[in-house]
Every structure is written in C-alpha cells, then in structure tokens.
Amino acid sequence: MTKIAQQAEVLCAEMLHRIAAPTKYIAGFSTRLGRQLALQRTQQSIYCWTEEVALAGAPISPIRLYAANERRNSNLNAKNCPNLKVGNSLHYWKFADTTSFQDFLNWYDQRPQSSGHR
Numbered sequence: 001m002t003k004i005a006q007q008a009e010v011l012c013a014e015m016l017h018r019i020a021a022p023t024k025y026i027a028g029f030s031t032r033l034g035r036q037l038a039l040q041r042t043q044q045s046i047y048c049w050t051e052e053v054a055l056a057g058a059p060i061s062p063i064r065l066y067a068a069n070e071r072r073n074s075n076l077n078a079k080n081c082p083n084l085k086v087g088n089s090l091h092y093w094k095f096a097d098t099t100s101f102q103d104f105l106n107w108y109d110q111r112p113q114s115s116g117h118r
Contacts, residue, residue, distance in 0.1 A: 001041045007098050008046045009039055015105050020080050026073060028081035031109040036083040038076055045094055046101045049076060050108060052089035059103045062091035 001009070009022070012029045019028035019036065026038045040047040049072070052065065066072055068089045076084040084090050095101040105111075 002044055004046055004098070005039065005041045005043060008048075008095075008101050009041065011098060011102055011105060012037070012039055015102075015109065015111075019082075023075045023080060026075040026080060028084075033110060035108060036081045037105075037108065038073075038081045038084050040073075045096065046098070047095075048093050049073075049081075049084050050091050050093065051083050052091055053108070057107060059107055060093065060095065060100060062093050064092040066090045066092065 009027050012027065016029035016031055016037065019030050022028070022041065025040065025042055027041055028036065028038045030036050035051050035053065038049045040049075049066075055061065066089060068087055070086075072084075072086065072090070076086075076090075078085055093104065095104065
C-alpha cells in the first residue's frame with residue numbers, strides 16, 4: 001500500500017465504518033447514513049469509488065461515472081461493498097492530498113464543513 005493511500009485509509013477508518021476487512025486492492029467503508037465508499041489502496045494518489053449521488057455542493061468533481069452494468073474492479077463485490085458492485089452506478093474520484101479527501105468525506109457523509117479541519 002502506498003503512503004498516501006495509507007493516510008487516506010486512516011482518515012476513512014476514523015470517520016466511517018469498515019464494511020469488511022480490506023483486500024490488497026481496496027478498503028470498503030460505509031457512512032453513518034449508509035452510503036458506501038471503496039478506497040483504492042495501490043495508487044500513488046487517493047482514488048475511491050462511491051455510490052452515484054447528486055453532486056450539489058461536492059468539493060470536487062468525479063473523474064468518471066460507471067454505468068450500472070459497466071465492468072469495474074472485481075473487489076467491488078457483495079462482500080466488500082455491495083452497493084458498489086456491478087448492477088449499481090458509481091462515481092470514481094481522484095484527490096491530490098488528504099486535506100481535499102477529508103473535505104470530500106465530510107461532504108459525502110453529509111457532515112458540517114469545518115474549513116478543512118475535523
């Protein structure tokens with residue numbers, strides 16, 4: 001796992017709930033409202049998949065929209081993150097740093113924004 005992915009995973013673990021034990025490639029999390037997120041653990045930047053949600057107020061735009069029937073990472077399955085498996089539309093995101101990722105997590109979890117600090 002890369003250092004930045006490890007830092008992102010620590011943030012997720014502090015702010016969200018793990019769905020299952022992480023795989024080599026992804027770590028699945030759920031927000032307090034039940035929205036799911038899968039963090040990609042092997043990249044040099046922070047990448048994650050989320051459920052397709054309305055983007056109003058999002059601090060960043062997704063880099064890709066997966067159609068419900070579109071192929072995706074095989075670790076996005078019923079065990080690791082059932083809401084992100086094939087059959088569901090999802091967004092794919094990229095973040096330059098942990099600060100922007102934390103702002104995103106606050107938005108995705110619908111937490112009050114706090115100027116980039118918890």
